[in-house]
Amino acid sequence: MKAYLTIIIALFAIVFTSCEDVIDVDVQTAPTRLTIEASLDWEKGTAGNNQTIKLSTSTPFFDTNSDTGVTGASVKVTNDTNGAEFIFADQNNGEYTTTDFVPILNQSYTLEVVYNGENYTATETLMPVVDIKEVTQSTENGFDDEILEVNIFFDDPADEDNFYLFRFKEEGDLLAEFEDFDDEFTNGREISWYYEKEEDEDTNTEEFTSGDVVDIDLYGISEAYYNYITILIEQSEGVGLFSATPVALKGNCINLDNRENYANGYFRVTQVVRTRYTFE
Missing domain, CATH: 2.60.40 (Immunoglobulin-like)
Known part of the structure; x- marks a missing residue:
């Protein structure tokens, strides 16, 4: 009987000891990329001249570093019809701003960003929007x-x-x-x-x-x-039973010097109407 007890105790010791083993899992990491948040939204009823573009770098999923703002870049937007250029000034915190943007409906605009010696570009058209009735x-x-x-x-x-x-x-x-x-x-x-x-x-x-x-x-x-x-x-919204498997989503920002080193994010130019509702 004592022999059986000894065997059982030894087995439990092995099991619980094995539960304490640390398992290292290799997590895939993507290369660090420039991230461009360039949403030029023209609210109806305003001049639309004040606009901000944000630049940052991507980080690994488990990275706790929140200071990823990019400074020292060159940022401008050009009206593709008349060639008017709108320079976005570096605010030294990852934001680039202008007070001179001129929004024109159905007009095509081109974004140009120069960062680390590489040129990124994207083109979009400012689309109109109807009023909320x-x-x-x-x-x-x-x-x-x-x-x-x-x-x-x-x-x-x-x-x-x-x-x-x-x-x-x-x-x-x-x-x-x-x-x-x-x-x-x-x-x-x-x-x-x-x-x-x-x-x-x-x-x-x-x-x-x-x-x-x-x-x-x-x-x-x-x-x-x-x-x-x-x-x-x-x-x-996450992956459900009938959802597609998430894949790397590319925006419209192209690297002219190195196509593989594309930027995350999207350059959009939109018109927007805003309202607020209070439930009764």
């Missing part, structure tokens, strides 16, 4: 007919392809939520769009209630940017 609340259009949602109404222009980006952010939330839409099946019709929040304890998300305030932005975007942002939104 009405904002209401209901419980009728969402997935759950017992919780509040905000409803946005606008008229889609007829006989043309239009692409939209919605940005919703409840007052007090850290991050905004984005949704994309194209008018392939609703061309020329009134569009009704809703946004609701379902309770989720894991993310501390709560349903809308009376008194909640949500900011709403509606952007007119190009087809190229629509294709990009659609994939980005899908990947940001």
